[in-house]
Amino acid sequence: MFKKDLQGAPKQKLKSSAQRALRQSLLATYPLLTPHIEEILPKKGSLESMKLPDRNTLYVLDSVPLFYQNDGSDLLPHLKLVHRFPQAFPSIRIDRGAIRFVLSGATLMAPGLTSAGGRLPVDGGKPLEEGKEMEQGIVEDGRWSRELAKGEPVVIMAEGKEEACAVGTLAAGTDEVKAKGKGPVVEDAHFLGDGLWNLNTA
Amino acid sequence: MADTEQSEAPVELQSRNVIYCGVCTLPPEYCEYGGTVKKCQEWLEKHHPDMYARIWSPEALEAATAALSIDAQKRAAKDAQKKAAKAEAAEQKQANKLASSVVTIKRIERNKKKFVTAVIGLEAFGLDLKKVAKDFGKKFATGSSVTKLPSGGEEIVVQGDVSDELEEFILEKYKDVPEDNIELVDDKKKK
């Protein structure tokens, strides 16, 4: 998505109604952010948006990048936000060998997750129940507590590393990834060192 | 503050403050994937020795390579080499660019006995022309402003004939500009 360097654009202040809407859709997508929402989007903070190429929008608070959005689809966290609140985002883990591919913008393929160093959600994890969105998280050995569906935002952790290395949307459900063991899993990710990471948001 | 859902409520986490590499900007554990590993290591050792010891310890390095097959190790090494070469080439290119960049200080006669001095090319040395123009104005207590050139670039125009003083001031204040790269030009009015 952001393989090339990005040119910063002027930022625009968001109206308070737009800020409220953003806050709501953020919490709807990432319920685990609920305890931190005041810290991420303080009511008195000045939230701004920046237009990026290919109909992407980046949301920035006091020069700190928070989220980006492609043409009205789900809000995706900027990696710097993931680093601040890693437990709030469903994650999978790639093995060490896959790291350099992901960091060069390649599509993440299933073998990088199904190998010994990779981690997919626990087998038979219960799907989310309405009203129990807070009851999910890393349960054991770096595995998320439920299967993640195709189209869900996902954070990509890496074997032997503490911090996340990429963010994207699942091109296949994690149960399907386990069953098939091949094929693309995350395409067009935002990764460490890409154009979005290097963008000057000051 | 009392929680409504007592024991089941998730523990409140605070925003973590992650350290980023001062050279390549990534979390230091990912420096190995960039092309500036040597510089990253030097930076980390100086600024966060504890982190340096953890990330670059022999044990950590061994664990990192043991997980990869011989084939994958070879490919990774080749990849790292390529990246390092690329970063080096970029650095060299920048150095060459600086070496060949010229700052021109031009004395221009506007009309009889009235001169202005134009300075062209400072931006190549990473200087902000607006700030520099302000510095000039203060130093020489005279008008100094940034104006557009027909070629598309910008120059700083200082009122008065201050060529020699300007050269001295530039060398003293902006250390990135080498003396050999400054040229003085006298733009006489055509008679």
Ligand SMILES: [Zn+2]
């Ligand atoms: Zn680094």
